[in-house]
Amino acid sequence: MGVFVIILGIYLLITAFLGYLGYKHTKSSKDYMVAGGNIHPYLMGMAYGATFISTSAIVGFGGVAAFYGMSMLWLTFANIFVGIFIAFVFFGKKTRALGQKYKAFTFPHLLGSHYESTFIRKWSAALMSIVLPLYAAAVMIGGARFLEQSLKMNYSTALWILSLVVLAYVYFGGLRGVVYTDAFQGTLMFVMMFVIIILTYIKLGGVSVAHAKLAAMNSLVPAAFLKQGMTGFASMPIFLSQNWYFVISTLVLGVGIGVLAQPQLIVRYMTVKSNKELNRAMVFGGIFILFMTGVAFTVGALSNVFFYETSQQIAMTASIVGTAGPNTDLVIPMFLTQAFPSWLYYFLLLGLLAAAMSTLSGQFHFISTSLSYDLFGKTSKDDPRKTxxxxxxxxxxxxxxxxxxxxxxxxxxxxxxxxxxxxxxAAAFLPMYAGALWWPRATKTAATWSMLVGSLLYLFLCLFVYTKDSSIFGLAKLVLGRASLAGTGSFSYMDPLLFALPASIVVFIVVTLFTKPLNRVEESNILSLNDQ
Known part of the structure; x- marks a missing residue:
């Protein structure tokens, strides 16, 4: 514990210094919103990755990988190919050019300016301000669970300590403070995950031995999961089965495609001063995310081998606490606590706290700018001090x-x-965001209806049809007396994205073709890329 206190003290001092550094360089609204637009590519790439990858990926999705096995590695592929390559090469450069044209500091401002619509700007800002706390809360829970497990700390105390530290450096440092601390925390996360994967394979007898043991555990898959289509911890579920839909539609497609329209990530494209530096940032971010998700999902699945060898249980049964049933959120904290010496675990704990804090900082920053700048502000020419x-x-x-x-x-x-x-x-923003970048004819009416149809249909399916979500919120049970309108049919386990995103795309295309385009200059020349 003495070692941990020293390491924690050093970590907090570095975080405080970087937050102070951001505060010293935050003199205007542009500094607060987009870090002045001149961030180093290493800082941008690591900040992008650290904001993308959090305890929701390491704790939440790592725990899901313990239940569903190596099939989760398809999400790593989606994160790299879509979340990094497509995002930076196809979306990032044009977004940066469009942002410079409109002098936009936020994603809602960018969309609202392009489509000449105050409603689009305010609806998108309001929607994100309402829904983003759900994602931020999930990240916060992951970090707090780690503190609770490792330090035997009260959960509420852990939650407040974590959140107040993040609040402090975002409040004073703005996006500069966020980027500086994210880059430091991302570096720490990378080192931590490298240590975890090496020690996990050593603990389980080596790479080939560990994976062979996992493949031999197919007979231990719970009967309920077998009925839903799971075939084993080292293989894919049966095609189009309930488990397949959850892994592919909810996790792989939901997160893999949804990353393209993440407002708190899109604003990162506007923090570098040229496309050349954006390319360099892509390399740093790609390596980071490949390593982070690949390790988290692999370790999550292999935790079954460890739990079985030490307690004759798989991760699902090992994570049962009291009468609450299996809890994916507890698997990774339990594995790290039991598998590694306490002094090493405390070092790993700091890396996981960094994962939570780096993502939370980006989320808090986006919520603050959405509420203040997009909902109550008017233009980038507003009084900088007031903004x-x-x-x-x-x-x-x-x-x-x-x-x-x-x-x-x-x-x-x-x-x-x-x-x-x-x-x-993805359902609300991706079609009109892509249209703003590549389809000059796209109309304000089409963008508005696409956004409304995508967001409202997704929310309806989430609250009333998709059982995994509707059972959590309880609104369907309260209004209809049952968990889902779909009952136990196949629609009850098909993710809302499978319906909401296609509907949003169709509406955007059809309405554009039947409405008059905006009166503006052809933007192909404006969006032509240069490496100044």
């Missing part, structure tokens, strides 16, 4: 809502809450 003050007030409001939601959410929620937010972003 900065409103941003900090918005941050406090978002913080209070997030803590409240964190107390209300049940167990097993981290991965689901993350996929809900990512899926909603």
């Amino acid at each position: 900065l003050l409103l941003a900090r007030v918005g941050l406090l409001v978002g913080f209070a809502v997030t803590v409240f939601v964190a107390y209300r959410l049940p167990g097993n929620i981290i991965a689901l809450a993350t996929s809900i937010f990512f899926g909603l972003c």
